Amino acid sequence: MTIAKRLALLEGAEAAVFVASGMGATALAHLAVLRPGDHLISSEWVYGTTHKLFQGEFGRLGIDVSFVDPLEARQWKRALKKTTRAIFVETPTNPLLRVLDLEPIAALCKTEGLALVVDSTFATPVNFRPLEHGADVVIHSATKYLNGHSDVIAGAVVGSEAVIEEVKKLMRIWGQAIDPMAAWLVERGMKTLVVRVERHNQTALAVAQWCSQQPQFAAVHFPGLPGHKDHEVAKRILNGFGGMLGVELKGGTRASERFLRALTIAAHAPSLGGVETLVSEPRLTSHAMLSPEERAQAGIPDGFLRFSIGLEDADDLIADFAQALAQL
Incomplete structure (x- = not known):
């Protein structure tokens, strides 16, 4: 069984793909569901480099990003635009370990036809499976718990077959394929x-x-x-x-x-x-x-x-x- 299939089963998803880094997973997951001219709403409680990606690089690609307090339900609604296509959150958050209830956010996404993307690195599928709570796409920095031995840089994206196929296409274009040795080490880590x-x-x-x-x-x-x-x-x-x-x-x-x-x-x-x-x-x-x-x-x-x-x-x-x- 491939490590991608194993992770998909752990998350209860149709498919998954491992890529070269956690930030690679974050970038490709969003680019798979967003296009130039689209708008993304992000929790303001996100990894610092993710914030830089959204605030800087996505702007260069024509993707608008708004940041909101994830606990304020009205802020999510107020931030909506006609071009909004996705919402992004991390849970638990870094470093305050705030735990977000995804279901109200997922309900808003379902009503508005938005993709809900969740970074679940801190939880792992052992402790939390975002898809069961309404998420559409899950991101992991496999550098962390999935590998678990501090000797790999890798990332993973989990979701539907259609989304993962788009991520794979982007992975090839942007040179984000995981190398064989890293994949082997992640497989070793996932066994435990x-x-x-x-x-x-x-x-x-x-x-x-x-x-x-x-x-x-x-x-x-x-x-x-x-x-x-x-x-x-x-x-x-x-x-x-x-x-x-x-x-x-x-x-x-x-x-x-x-x-x-x-x-x-x-x-x-x-x-x-x-x-x-x-x-x-x-x-x-x-x-x-x-x-x-x-x-x-x-x-x-x-x-x-x-x-x-x-x-x-x-x-x-x-x-x-x-x-x-x-x-x-």
Whole structure:
């Protein structure tokens, strides 16, 4: 069975295709459903490079993009134009782990005849299958959980046969075919996807619960915690809360730098979804283009750290974080 067929079955889709990168998947998925002169409505809670793609490159291709607060239903409706052809969202979001209820957005798309495109990288089909909630196209950065070993750059698009055929045509034109070695490595990773994600879910929950009890953290962002803004939505629509969490260290940038230097098990690195625990600073990665004031307004103040919890023992990770906090 091909990796594309395997992913399609996991997502409950007609077809899928793997491409050279996650951003390649994002670009090709949208170009498959949009044409010059069309309008796209995007959630404003998206990956920084996706925002650059929409705001910059799509404009050069004659595609207009509007950004809205995804929780404000009226904003979706107000943003509609005669040329609107699609809506795009990410869920859970990066790095605040907000969980969006797709069904109201999907209902609007169905009424207006729009395609709903969803980046489900953080969830994986183990925890969430957007097509079951009304989505038409699903995007993954296969670099992350689908591969799971931090040694591949790849992406995937899932949807109907017609959409995937269009993506394949564009893939050939734009040179976005996945290379054979990367495909082989993704196949290896997908063989353990379910057991890995289950472990990520379990360990991240234990770490998040511990973090929520530490006075050095001003806030902990994890949908599995009762205090998370979308906890009830997450309980209803997710099969697991995932392996990602965000924390806000008191003391800002200086505190985060000292904490990161003190880590002995977790590594300071920007990727996610692998077997090892990684800690990154959005101020230097996904949100580096924003000023400190803009990041704070977006809920990502200096001192914000994103944890991608790996497959290590939960007690070992907690001990590592505890000794790092003790050095602040």
